[in-house]
Amino acid sequence: SFVEAPLASVISLQDRSCGSGLQPSPTTVQITPPGEGCNQDLLLSLIQPRCSDDVMTLVLRKDLISTLGCIITSLTFWDPSCQAEDTDDKFVLRGTYSSCGMKVAENVVISNEVVVNLLSSSSPQRKQVQCINLDSLSFQLGLYLSPHFLQASNTIELGQQGFVQVSMSPSIPELMTQLDSC
Incomplete structure (x- = not known):
C-alpha cells in the first residue's frame, strides 16, 4: 500500500515498538488497596521483555510485586525448566532465542509465554511476550x-x-x- 504525502523537505520513518528507538514513558500503575489480595492484571502488565542479541530478559522488582499484594511462587517461560533467578530485590527471567520454548518466525519475531504461579491462585497466570529482531x-x-x-x-x-x-x-x-x- 502507499500513502500520498504532502510536499516535504524531510521524511522520517520510525517504529516506536522496536529495538533502541524511543523508550516508552513509565506507566502509571493503580495500587491495590490493602486487603484486596493480588491484582493479577496489574502484575501481568509489569511483564515487559527486553531483547538484546540472542536473549530475552524479564525483570520483576519485588517491591512492586509486594505493593500489588502478590506473592510469586515461581516465574518461568513456557518451558518450566527455564526458571527465574530469585535475588534479594527482583526476579530475573532470561532465555536465549533457541531455548526455553521460544518460537522464532522468519528469524525476526521471537515469542514465548511467561507463566506466573501465585500463592493466592491455584491456576497459573500466563502472558504472551515477544521481541522483534531488527537485525534480520x-x-x-x-x-x-x-x-x-x-x-x-x-x-x-x-x-x-x-x-x-x-x-x-x-x-x-x-x-x-x-x-x-x-
Whole structure:
C-alpha cells in the first residue's frame, strides 16, 4: 500500500515498538488497596521483555510485586525448566532465542509465554511476550516521479511532487509499516 504525502523537505520513518528507538514513558500503575489480595492484571502488565542479541530478559522488582499484594511462587517461560533467578530485590527471567520454548518466525519475531504461579491462585497466570529482531529486517526506500511507482529517481526538483515507496523484507504479517508524519 502507499500513502500520498504532502510536499516535504524531510521524511522520517520510525517504529516506536522496536529495538533502541524511543523508550516508552513509565506507566502509571493503580495500587491495590490493602486487603484486596493480588491484582493479577496489574502484575501481568509489569511483564515487559527486553531483547538484546540472542536473549530475552524479564525483570520483576519485588517491591512492586509486594505493593500489588502478590506473592510469586515461581516465574518461568513456557518451558518450566527455564526458571527465574530469585535475588534479594527482583526476579530475573532470561532465555536465549533457541531455548526455553521460544518460537522464532522468519528469524525476526521471537515469542514465548511467561507463566506466573501465585500463592493466592491455584491456576497459573500466563502472558504472551515477544521481541522483534531488527537485525534480520531490511527496509528499502524508493523515490518515484509518479503515483504508479514506475519511474524511479535519485533526484527531485525543488517544488516537484515525488512519491516514496517503503518496503520491508521479509514481509511479516505481525509487523506493519505506517507513515507517522512528514
